[in-house]
Amino acid sequence: MIKTVATTAYDDQKPGTSGLRKKVPHFQRPNYVQNFIQSIFDSLEGFEGETLVIGGDGRYFNREVIQIALRMAAAAGFGKAMVGRGGILSTPAASNIIRKYGAFGGIILSASHNPGGPNEDFGIKYNAGNGGPAPEKLTDQIFARTKEITEYRILDAPDLDLDTEGSFDLGGMTVEVIDPVADYAELMESLFDFPALKAMFANGFTMSMDSMSAVTGPYAKEILENRLGAAPGTVKNATPLPDFGGHHPDPNLVHAKELHDLMMSAEAPDFGAASDGDGDRNLIIGKGIFISPSDSLAMLAANAHLAPGYAAGLAGIARSMPTSGAADRVAEKFGIGLYETPTGWKFFGNLLDAGMATICGEESAGTGSNHVREKDGLWAVLLWLNILAVRGESAKAIAEAHWKEFGRNYYARHDYEGIDSEAANGLMDALRAKLADLPGTEIAGLRVAAADDFAYHDPVDGSVSSKQGIRVMFEGGSRVVFRLSGTGTSGATLRVYIERYEDDPAKLGEETQAALSDLIAAAEEVADISTRTGRSEPDVIT
Missing domain, CATH: 3.40.120.10 (Alpha-D-Glucose-1,6-Bisphosphate, subunit A, domain 3)
Structure with a gap:
């Protein structure tokens, strides 16, 4: 009834x-x-x-x-x-x-x-x-x-x-x-060279996959251990639990610290990865190297043709506005479209449906392709594995070769979590009020070239999305972006995205936070973060 x-x-x-x-x-x-x-x-x-x-x-x-x-x-x-x-x-x-x-x-x-x-x-x-x-x-x-x-x-x-x-x-x-796993595993098998991956594991390749007691566990165990022959125990925290075993299931360097420490140690396996609560995000760590989500997107796009499902090449690449411009240089070399959208996977859907983009990504550890209409953590891990199998190189070697060819976008995101919503909105309003006056001024020794509040004009349906993030661009191509996150449930999360492009071969091996130190100071000065939020430092740096 x-x-x-x-x-x-x-x-x-x-x-x-x-x-x-x-x-x-x-x-x-x-x-x-x-x-x-x-x-x-x-x-x-x-x-x-x-x-x-x-x-x-x-x-x-x-x-x-x-x-x-x-x-x-x-x-x-x-x-x-x-x-x-x-x-x-x-x-x-x-x-x-x-x-x-x-x-x-x-x-x-x-x-x-x-x-x-x-x-x-x-x-x-x-x-x-x-x-x-x-x-x-x-x-x-x-x-x-x-x-x-x-x-x-x-x-x-x-x-x-x-x-x-x-x-x-x-x-x-x-x-x-x-x-819940069978159809997804079948789809992955249609995209990647499973025999090559199986042979790589059979020849002694090792990895650690942290599923964070979340949903990816059964998928990773079935594909990596059962179908590809990775050693039992390759997938850690593989049973989904209602409280994620007390984990914060966000695959970043704070909440996946155990994996990061392992990958930086003498006992590191060849490759490390993690996924999040619902399986749509990924963390990629090679032996001795963390690969940022922005760099991962660019490197996956540059090498995707090595996997059977992408052998014909890419129609285009899409990235969210706060994501670094590393993928832009790949798109430029390949002569394909590059689309900069607001944060949120729904903005990629039109581009994918229209056949304008093949691979999409966000700096918040989300990467995916036209195989579904969501970001896909395990897909990104498998594409990395396919690239490793074909190139026969380590993740670190692939990253260093990529930076040598395309230059390096030093990039970090500073999150100030659970801050007072009124204070967060006040900070953004104050920034908007000074945008028109910023170009030509000097902040922390850096000269502002342009400043705006990003608006997106969808090339497929013509819709316009405004107020998608405040951008302060400096001479030389560096930038700082300020945005309030829409994924939290308590207070507000201020996200500050900091980026510098470097193509001098002698400067491609710097520590990220050191390479960005003047931009970090500029972000604090222009937004008055500590005074307005009461925070002297971010809660999470990725």
Whole structure:
């Protein structure tokens, strides 16, 4: 029986960069989940009888919300729902399922790289039929609906067994519980030279993959250990846990310090990698070298043709505006398009769908290609492995050869987390107010060439996205970018992106923070960070 339940609207359900994210207790408020899911369905048209994909990263509250979403999908009129066994689907795997089976769309339950647990983070986002995050036009409609909703519809039925694969009837809607890994592993096998990778491992190649007790564990174990023959135990923290085992599942040098320390030690394996809570981010560390996400994007793009799935070459490269310009030089050499977009994978979707870009990346450890419409952590790891297998060189040797050929973009991101929202907004407003007067002035010994608030004009649909980050560009090509993150759940996160290009062969081996020291001082001076935020140093440097 379908029940219509009266409800009261909430005023704080505006989706951010990757859906709606709040603390678990916030989502547990009366009808909070139901209101948002009903608002998604109310904002869609033409889904009667169609297929909806539902899955998540296994974090706390994942199973409960999947049961609610299934019963509401049945009440809404979907003909079929596909859900990963145990409620598990990595974000890239969910995108693949939507695309492979022609689903109408999908609901992905994740707060990505944020912590999990009873008092930690949770999230809900809707992905469209192309497998990518809902475009801004749709998320705006969803938000508008959340502010006026008065009722939701839900099937009155018991919970389904999500741990048994098979088909089940739920009020006339078919629910198919699927192996969460099989389709994704099949896709990876179609893109990469698995025999070459298998031979590399058989010949003694070693690696350490930290899945951070998050969703990538089962995918990495199946592909790396079972299919490619990596030694048992190659994949660390391989079992997804509701609280990620107490880890902060963000694959950066702070939260994956154990892996970094291993890779910098005498006992380092040949290659190190990590992924995040929902499987869409990656960390790449070679023996004795950390490869920044911006550099990784450029190096993957420069070598992608070595993998079978990209042997025909790239149509173009897309990067988010805060990501370094390293990929720009690869695009220029190859004579292909380079697209600079706002932060958020949804902006890449139009370029990928239009065939204008093949590989995309963000400085926040997200890289992917046209195989899905999400960033994909394990895909990036496998592409690196394919490149290592073909070139027969170490990751460090490949990086140094790349810098020698293209020059090096010294790059860092300084995050000031959980700062007072009013203070953060005040800092950004003050910066905007002085933009017109900055060009020609000198800051910390550096002369400003230009300054603006980045706006993106989508070359596919003509839409415009404004206020996407404040850029201060200096003579010589260096820059500092200021942006407030849209992925946190408490206070505000100020992100400061600092970049210098260097093509002098004698200066390609400097320590990053030292190479950027004058720009770091300039960022502090122009934005008055310490005074406005009360922070003398960033919480995280990547």
